[in-house]
Amino acid sequence: MTNVLLVAGSRPTRPTVLVDALTKLRDGGATVTLACDFDPSGLEIPADLAETRNIGEDGRSGGLVFRQLVRGAARPVQVWMRASHDPWVRRHARSAEILVALDNNAVHAVWQLAQRNRRADAVFGLTPALKALDDRRARPEPAKRSALPSAPSPAVLAGDAARRASAAARLAGMAATGRRAMTVSPVRSMWRVAAAAPGIPERRRAALALRLQGSMIKAGKPGAAMAMAERVVPKVTDARARAALLGPAVDRDLAAGRVPPTLRDVVKGELARAEALHTGSHPGQAPPVVGRALDLLFHRVLHYDRLSSPLSDDPAGFLAPLHDSAVGRRLAAANGRETPAEAPVGRPPRLLFLTGLNDNFLTPIRERYDAMPDVETRHLDMSPGTPVRSFLNNGRAKLIAHRLMGQSKYGQEAQQLFGPDMEWADTVFVDWCAVPAGLLSLIDPGTTRVVVRLHSFEAFTWWPHLVDFSRVDDMVFVSEHLRDLAVAAVPRLTGPGAPRLHVLTNAMDLRRYPAEKTPDARFTLGLVGIGAIAKDPRWALEVLRELRRADERYNLVLVGKEPSPDASAAAKEYCTAFERDLAELEGLGAVRRLGQRDDIPKVLTEVGVILSTSVRESFHCALVEGAASGAVPVVRDWPFFAGRAHSARTVFPDEWVVGTPAEAAQRILALTATDEAWRAAGQAAADHALATYDWDVVAPTYDPIFKP
Amino acid sequence: MERSATNLVHRSPDSTGSRPHVIYLAIGFPPAAKSSAYRMRETANQFAAAGWDVTVVTIRQESWEREYGLDHTLSAGVDPRITIVELPLERADLETDIRKFSAARSLRPRDWIYQQRQQSLKLFPEPVFGSWRPALEQAVLRLHRERPADLLVATCVPYVNLAATWRLWQEHRVPYVVDFRDGWSVDVINGGEAFTRDSVSGGWEAKLLGDAAAFWCVNEPIAEWYRERYPDVAPRVRVVRNGFDRDSIPAEPHRPDPGAGLTFGYLGALNLPLPLLKATLEGWHAARESEPLLAGARFEVRGHVGAGWAREDNPHMEALRAAAADGVTFGGPVPKAEVAQAYARWDALVLMVTGGRYMTSGKVYEFMAAGLPVVSAHEVEHDAATVLADYPLWAGPPAMDAAGLAHAFRLAAHKAVETSDADRAAARRTADRYARDTQLEPAVREVTELIRSGGATVSRQAAGEGHQ
Known part of the structure; x- marks a missing residue:
């Protein structure tokens, strides 16, 4: 009779195979015991095949300390810890001639048991167990092994003692730095000082600080955790540890609508952690960490819900942690294309329009080329609700994974999705430099020319950083200052292999806006589009206050959806102040909110002065539509770009642009002083808008792109 | 030698x-x-x-x-x-003797193998x-x-x-x-x-x-x-x-004995996708329920299943064992010298194979040379189908769903009992060029x-x- 002990760390997923093997073991003369780190009753193993045991079923109540130790251990160690504390397992392991691990989680327990029973065979898997049984029956036990005692070696005993001592020390440490201890204020204070004390090796200091941080947060003391981290961080040089320690403070600041002073540190650390995961044994875990770094860099509080943006202030410096990182270099890797784009010969050019967000700015362009008899067009719409939208689900994570690994299933899906259309098209125009552009750049476009248009908001997102621009032939921007910003943020938009850069004015049909103004329009300011904080409607209220000091006939209409206070704490702060301002002015009848309207040409007949109050714009179509209607345009020198080579002043005539609310009021007072002056100024603006920005004028500038 | x-x-x-x-x-x-x-x-x-x-x-x-x-x-x-x-x-990845494992490998067997492979890739991309x-x-x-x-x-x-x-x-x-x-x-x-x-x-x-x-x-x-x-x-x-190897083929064409119940056979490494195996077993179950010729029929699977610690202990094996009530048996690998005897026992064959147009499988030639009806469980666009196209005892076309395979099993059963000795011999000859x-x-x-x-x-x- 051969004693066989099987150890299962996970519930077997092949119960029939297990019963079949147990039958063969029994028929082969084995007495089988099965130790499971779970309740084995569900396995329905006949009693005559094996005696089963739920490991540690008597010892599961073996004390809080033991359970805490087990809980903190890796799964294979948990199996071993429970098995080593179970007298039933120890007894059967001592008498076993064959020890068998049934799964990966049981291998360590069997390895440990084999150190303590040096006579037994120790194998992984059922078939090897059957073979071991056959071998034992066919041949006597190897002489060398049979000479060994069925007991642990002195080395193992010494190791056990050391581990026990170390476990006791660990337990003491765990108790002193655990959640419960952190509920006591003097203990927190003591650790805050102790963790930053001089003389502690860096790795140990970082591990201690992270443990304390976790315990303090679990104890509901995040402030103490951050205070402790702030003291420790200057003494830690490892980027990953610094990021882990500073992360909660950064998250807190962003949640509070503030720009975190240590954002750069955390981004650097997270990118270093992602690189370590990518090049280590867990590459699959790298993309979410890259995602976390991108979430921080491009958080809406930094760029959308405040009136300034660190990216706009210093694009290269702000994004240096990304561009200088190994991960950043992987994301920026150029795969290029095998063959250059070719123009069609002997047949009409074929255009594919690809949209993923909306076609708000694309319709006139598409209609123009749809109507041309010598051009063939197709449209692939990936916007919400379309059948192919699902390709964009979780697109960022998939794009990151692909760019890190150099290949992925997502790349194959992109090939399947775009392949037939790319085969057909001579030129593909991707409106918005967002996820569809990144997805398209996963594939070699063959001989098709790829054109991508970047409007404005994308420059403040991660999307351009996930596009392989070596597969983009032409980039279209709607203004020079946006081109400058994009190039500064994404350096690979210039240099060898970069796409050609173009600035093409937005497509706008302005002919439907000129109309007779109402009698009161002269004193009515209009601001169309206030949904984003960047539109800064409070600036318009400042202008209105200035004007009303001179003449209370001036009033303001606000058109469009209002900014949402729910987007972030920063947005809420702005919206609260905006509502406070409005309450005062609305009470005086000086401001009217018209909400979302689809009859803008009619609304504009009541507007005598059209405002652009934004902190950033790529072009500001609503302002130009107002000017085309005959309203006097007053454009704030958009602060994101003011003073640079290209800004609002290079988009519009210089006299339209003002620096401050006072200057704005001055311009308005001057141009609306008389009805004649106001009408003349409005007419001049309308003439300029129609002659410069109307689609009839702009359209031919698109032809070199679409009909090369 | x-x-x-x-x-x-x-x-x-x-x-x-x-x-x-x-x-x-x-x-x-x-x-x-x-x-x-x-x-x-x-x-x-x-x-x-x-x-x-x-x-x-x-x-x-x-x-x-x-x-x-x-x-x-x-x-x-x-x-x-x-x-x-x-x-x-x-x-090393297939080692099952835990005494040869390091402590690190015992703690994280999968990670250890992954690390080994990463090291291997530095030497050669395999x-x-x-x-x-x-x-x-x-x-x-x-x-x-x-x-x-x-x-x-x-x-x-x-x-x-x-x-x-x-x-x-x-x-x-x-x-x-x-x-x-x-x-x-x-x-x-x-x-x-x-x-x-x-x-x-x-x-x-x-x-x-x-x-x-x-x-x-x-x-x-x-x-x-x-x-x-x-x-x-x-x-x-x-x-x-x-x-195919000539010594793997029975000397004489096989003549079935419907009274004793038909026996279908599969011989080869069982490394096809699990859904295909399950569909085949479901098709077998359905055919056995509906076709009188298959009442009491057996489906004998021989070959290798899994490797290393998972040898004969993987989901494929579980599916085969679970189908025992339908007369499905697994008998392990067949030594080369006994391959001809295995074919001599069987009345029809089941070609279960992965892949598509680029895959042929080695077994298809042997199956043809055995002169037995062949049920094809694989993609329609598969090179095995190209090889079998002019084989008279093919119970094609190929199928990958239970209903299609049930039909093929029924068709194969009829071919097994209704084909004359002369036609069997002719079928065997179609494979001659593939020796x-x-x-x-x-x-x-x-x-x-x-x-x-x-x-x-x-x-x-x-x-x-x-x-x-």
């Missing part, structure tokens, strides 16, 4: 010294119980018959115990003039076998030093053989033939490209094929893939189908003539100037 368990070569006593010498890199050579062993055995035998002294390089026999085991009956058919060199290499590169390179260089080779033939997998092939070519300009079998850059399971030209694997493949005297693969779709991918190599691409020796003999003859004429050397010397 002489076998060396060390790196030293023991030349055959029959060798005259005047015969040309070929080193054959054939990891999986008998007695390894692998499906590729048949092709390797025939290749070596054909070279020996064509007048070559053949030195086979493989790995030591004990290593195969971890995979599909050994079949010593396979070795009986190896030409006794062939010398076999066994290198002390093994697949995760499981890449670490064998230095040993293989040194082995062929030593063999060549001890007796200069006139030719090297490398059969893949493993692809790491290519590194040793290239080393010998680089250092000694020994002409070589690559028997790529299922190819490399073509993904025969899913179709399409397995890796790009600019990948590390792509670089290896391109340079190896660029200088190869000949390049063999197992079917026309794979050959076409390579002709298109490497137009310069196209004239040297040759289809050498797997074929393994018929496939390999001309290919080996071509290479032999090429080497004797010096054509390969001349062409490669010209090509080789570019490498100097």
Whole structure:
């Protein structure tokens, strides 16, 4: 009779195979015991095949300390810890001639048991167990092994003692730095000082600080955790540890609508952690960490819900942690294309329009080329609700994974999705430099020319950083200052292999806006589009206050959806102040909110002065539509770009642009002083808008792109 | 045949010294119980018959115990003039003796294997076998030093053989033939490209094929893939189908006994997708319920299932065991010497095989030659279907769903009992052209003539100037 002990760390997923093997073991003369780190009753193993045991079923109540130790251990160690504390397992392991691990989680327990029973065979898997049984029956036990005692070696005993001592020390440490201890204020204070004390090796200091941080947060003391981290961080040089320690403070600041002073540190650390995961044994875990770094860099509080943006202030410096990182270099890797784009010969050019967000700015362009008899067009719409939208689900994570690994299933899906259309098209125009552009750049476009248009908001997102621009032939921007910003943020938009850069004015049909103004329009300011904080409607209220000091006939209409206070704490702060301002002015009848309207040409007949109050714009179509209607345009020198080579002043005539609310009021007072002056100024603006920005004028500038 | 368990070569006593010498890199050579062993055995035998002294390089026999085991009956058919060199290499990932594990491996078995593979990839772009590169390179260089080779033939997998092939070519300009079998850059399971030209694997493949005297693969779709991918190599691409071994086929056509209940058989490594196996078993269940001829019928599955610790303990095995009530049995592998007897017992065969247009499988030829009805459980666009197209006892078309397979099982049952002896004999004859020796003999003859004429050397010397 051969004693066989099987150890299962996970519930077997092949119960029939297990019963079949147990039958063969029994028929082969084995007495089988099965130790499971779970309740084995569900396995329905006949009693005559094996005696089963739920490991540690008597010892599961073996004390809080033991359970805490087990809980903190890796799964294979948990199996071993429970098995080593179970007298039933120890007894059967001592008498076993064959020890068998049934799964990966049981291998360590069997390895440990084999150190303590040096006579037994120790194998992984059922078939090897059957073979071991056959071998034992066919041949006597190897002489060398049979000479060994069925007991642990002195080395193992010494190791056990050391581990026990170390476990006791660990337990003491765990108790002193655990959640419960952190509920006591003097203990927190003591650790805050102790963790930053001089003389502690860096790795140990970082591990201690992270443990304390976790315990303090679990104890509901995040402030103490951050205070402790702030003291420790200057003494830690490892980027990953610094990021882990500073992360909660950064998250807190962003949640509070503030720009975190240590954002750069955390981004650097997270990118270093992602690189370590990518090049280590867990590459699959790298993309979410890259995602976390991108979430921080491009958080809406930094760029959308405040009136300034660190990216706009210093694009290269702000994004240096990304561009200088190994991960950043992987994301920026150029795969290029095998063959250059070719123009069609002997047949009409074929255009594919690809949209993923909306076609708000694309319709006139598409209609123009749809109507041309010598051009063939197709449209692939990936916007919400379309059948192919699902390709964009979780697109960022998939794009990151692909760019890190150099290949992925997502790349194959992109090939399947775009392949037939790319085969057909001579030129593909991707409106918005967002996820569809990144997805398209996963594939070699063959001989098709790829054109991508970047409007404005994308420059403040991660999307351009996930596009392989070596597969983009032409980039279209709607203004020079946006081109400058994009190039500064994404350096690979210039240099060898970069796409050609173009600035093409937005497509706008302005002919439907000129109309007779109402009698009161002269004193009515209009601001169309206030949904984003960047539109800064409070600036318009400042202008209105200035004007009303001179003449209370001036009033303001606000058109469009209002900014949402729910987007972030920063947005809420702005919206609260905006509502406070409005309450005062609305009470005086000086401001009217018209909400979302689809009859803008009619609304504009009541507007005598059209405002652009934004902190950033790529072009500001609503302002130009107002000017085309005959309203006097007053454009704030958009602060994101003011003073640079290209800004609002290079988009519009210089006299339209003002620096401050006072200057704005001055311009308005001057141009609306008389009805004649106001009408003349409005007419001049309308003439300029129609002659410069109307689609009839702009359209031919698109032809070199679409009909090369 | 002489076998060396060390790196030293023991030349055959029959060798005259005047015969040309070929080193054959054939990891999986008998007695390894692998499906590729048949092709390797025939290749070596054909070279020996064509007048070559053949030195086979493989790995030591004990290593195969971890995979599909050994079949010593396979070795009986190896030409006794062939010398076999066994290198002390093994697949550490398939080790099941926990006493040989380090503590680190015992704690994280999967991670340990992953790390090993990452290390392997640094040596050669093949995760499981890449670490064998230095040993293989040194082995062929030593063999060549001890007796200069006139030719090297490398059969893949493993692809790491290519590194040793290239080393010998680089250092000694020994002409070589690559028997790529299922190819490399073509993904025969899913179709399409397995890796790009600019990948590390792509670089290896391109340079190896660029200088190869000949390049063999197992079917026309794979050959076409390579002709298109490497137009310069196209004239040297040759289809050498797997074929069947004549000694694996019963001497007489089988005559069923419906009264005793029909027996369907499957023989081969069971590495098809699990859903396909489940659909086949469901189709079998449905056919058995609805077809009187299949009442009490048995479905006997023989072959290898899983490797390493998961040998005969994987989801496929669970599915087979769970189907016992439907007369499904699993009987383990069949030694080569007993293959003919297995076919002699069966009334019909079930061809369950993965892949698509680039996959043929070796079993299809043997199944045809056995002269039994064949149920096809695989993709419609599959090279096995191309081979079976004119086989009169094919219960096609192929199906992958339970309903379609149930229909095929019923059709096969009728063909089994209603086909005359004469028609069975005629069916067997359709496979004659696929006998393994018929496939390999001309290919080996071509290479032999090429080497004797010096054509390969001349062409490669010209090509080789570019490498100097």
